[in-house]
Amino acid sequence: MSGTAISAENLVKWFGEGEARTVAVRDASFAAEYGQILYIVGPSGSGKTTLLSMVSGILKPNSGSVIVEGEDIWGMSEDRIARIRLNKIGFVFQDYHLFPRLTTAENVAVPLILKKMNWNQALNVALEYLDIVGLKERAQLPPYKLSGGEQQRVAIARAIAGQPDILIFDEPTASLDGDTGRKIIEFVKAKILDEKRCIIIVTHDSRIYEYADTIMKMEDGKIIGFEKNHAHEK
Amino acid sequence: MPGILKIALKLLINDRSKFTALLVGITFAVFLMVMMTSMFSGILTRSSSSVYNIGAKIWVMDPAVNNATSSIPMPDYVLSAARSIKGVRYAVPLYFGTAQVKLKDGTYQATTVVGLDDATLYGRPELLEGNINDIYADNAFIVVKDAEYSKLGKPGVGNEFEINDHRGVVVGLAKVASSGLFGIPTIYTTYSRAITYIPSTRFTTSYILIEPKRENDIPAIQQEIGKLGYQALTRDQFVGKISDFYTFKTGMGMNILLMTTISFVVGLSISGQTFYTFILENLEKFGALKAIGARSNELIAMILFQASFTSLIGYGLGVGAASTFMILARLRMPDYAAQITFVILGFALLMVLVIASVSSYIGVRKVLQIQPFDIFRG
Structure with missing residues (x-):
């Protein structure tokens, strides 16, 4: 598969009204391609997370559109957007947000269970994905017994278990030391990224910029430029 | 079980x-609610025990009578008039009073004395020992073998006691459906002996018991008795009147209501607060579920399931604890007046469902308010 996985057109988002109005994202347009890793970078408060939330169907923009695989998601009902997120988008949150009362395997099975897969079948599929991230032997442990890097990999396994086309990482290395952070991104690039999948990573960790195909820079809510990593071009 | 509910169950x-x-919160609340209402139910049943035990269809009494033990004697003409009413198959007098019985060891014991109509013995108890015809023998009394029986020194057939300086002889032991409320033994004798042996007022008929020819005759009989200035009540009406007296005129009903309300509030507070904390601690996780793609109705189903599951388990434990407590209490106090009825079980279940609903409502509101965007913002 090739082409555009997700695109944003003239997205605008502000918070508050009147004098208290703060514009978080101004007229943002971009496209993310299959088989590529797009980084959204910029200082704190530059609007990265707000932009990411709008393109992933979590935060409604004040204006503009988001096209996911040919469909304008913000023209849909809330439940339909939820289904788009479930079926087409995988999330890896900054703090992982794993369920401490479920086992690692059950955590990975959550999106499958939301897709109405049978419990035992979902657990079997979850084991396959835990195997991919190298944590099959930890399947029955609760997440809090895993290291930060392992929890990150469980979160990745959960994100990919539903076989989404678009993966969204929010500050994936923020809670990890430099070495572990790099290993995680190397792993994502080597094992998770393929030509049928697009990965968008929000980060301000310049140590992992080298793994991006495209780096989109933001400042004060505006996209101020794109930078291609020519080292990755075939 | 759907997977989403299984996740909810495991999280819980x-x-x-x-x-x-x-x-603990819900069990405690259910235990207290069931105990309070069961004790009240037991007290109400005991307060009407004579009405149940004698079993007459219609009771005639002075309108001022508000419970079985506080009868107001009626003149004899009321009995004659009752017998002449159309639709009455028969009408008999009943003596109902208390007396001090002097036991063999010289001590006195307050006792309920029931004097049955000499001709028919209408309302007689079921005998465990002895022959009912022996009640016509000199000084004959039948002792009810209930929880209070031991207070008379556990007399057997042939044993003697004194009642108002008269000799009394036990000619039979009987059982009744329900013991009395006030913890005193009951003895039966004939109406004529009762009014002879026990100091009485000018009028001696405590109640008139009527057997109607047909059920349809009851309203007309009640009307005719009303014209005499007296009141004729069916068994259920009399039981209802006694219940109303204890519920509304003694303060007992209000106290039980207060205790039950406090139990409910305590249970609601503990479980509501704990469930709220539980939801708060898992709020980000629910937000993450929302971000992943869970729909609002799925999250609501999870919370409702968690609240209902906890409530029903707590309900079962609470009812079980109350039942166990009552069984243990009866081992020590055989006349312990508490009974669990289906109405009480239904009431406690309803209250538990209210607790579950309120707890769920708080949780659902919080979870629906959380935005997945907040998860991204951290």
Whole structure:
């Protein structure tokens, strides 16, 4: 598969009204391609997370559109957007947000269970994905017994278990030391990224910029430029 | 079980401290509610025990009578008039009073004395020992073998006692459906002996018991008795009148209502607060579920399931604890007046469902308010 996985057109988002109005994202347009890793970078408060939330169907923009695989998601009902997120988008949150009362395997099975897969079948599929991230032997442990890097990999396994086309990482290395952070991104690039999948990573960790195909820079809510990593071009 | 509910169940029961606190709160509330209402129910049943035990269809009394033990004697003409009413198959007098019985060891024991119509012995108890015809023998009394029986020194057939300086002889032991409320023994004799042996007022008929020819005759009989200035009540009406007296005119009903309300509020507070804390601690996780793609109705189903599951388990434990307590109490106090009825079980279930609903409502509101965007913002 090739082409555009997700695109944003003239997205605008502000918070508050009147004098208290703060514009978080101004007229943002971009496209993310299959088989590529797009980084959204910029200082704190530059609007990265707000932009990411709008393109992933979590935060409604004040204006503009988001096209996911040919469909304008913000023209849909809330439940339909939820289904788009479930079926087409995988999330890896900054703090992982794993369920401490479920086992690692059950955590990975959550999106499958939301897709109405049978419990035992979902657990079997979850084991396959835990195997991919190298944590099959930890399947029955609760997440809090895993290291930060392992929890990150469980979160990745959960994100990919539903076989989404678009993966969204929010500050994936923020809670990890430099070495572990790099290993995680190397792993994502080597094992998770393929030509049928697009990965968008929000980060301000310049140590992992080298793994991006495209780096989109933001400042004060505006996209101020794109930078291609020519080292990755075939 | 749908997978989403299984996740909800695991989130709930694997958080053992919260789950235990929730169960303790609800169990405690149910236990108290069931105990309070069961005691009240038991007291009301005991207060009407004579009405149940004698079993007459219609009771004639002075309108001022508000419970079975406080009868107001009626003149004899009321009995004659009752017998002449159309639709009355028969009408008999009943003596109902108390007397001090002097036991063999010289002590006195207050006792309820029931004097049955000499001709028919209408309302007689079921005998365990002895022959009912022996009640016509000199000084004959039948002793009810209930929880209070031992207070008379556990007399057997042939034993003697004194009642108002008269000799009394036990000619039979009987059983009744329900013991009295005030913890005193009951003895039966004939109406004529009762009014002879026990100091009485000018009028001696405590109640007139009527057997109607047909059920349809009851309203007309009640009307005719009303014209005499007296009141004729069916068994259920009399029981209802006694219940109303204890519920509304003694303060007992209000006290029980207050205790039950306090139990409910305590249970609601403990479980509501704990469930709220549980939801708060898992709020980000619910937000993450929302971000992943869970729909609002799925999250609502999870919370409702968690609240209902906890409530029903707590309900079962609470009812079980109350039943166990009553069984243990009866081992020590055979006349312990508490009974669990289906109405009480239904009431407690309703209250538990209210607790579950309120707890769920708080949780659902919080979870619906959380935005997945907040998860991204951290």
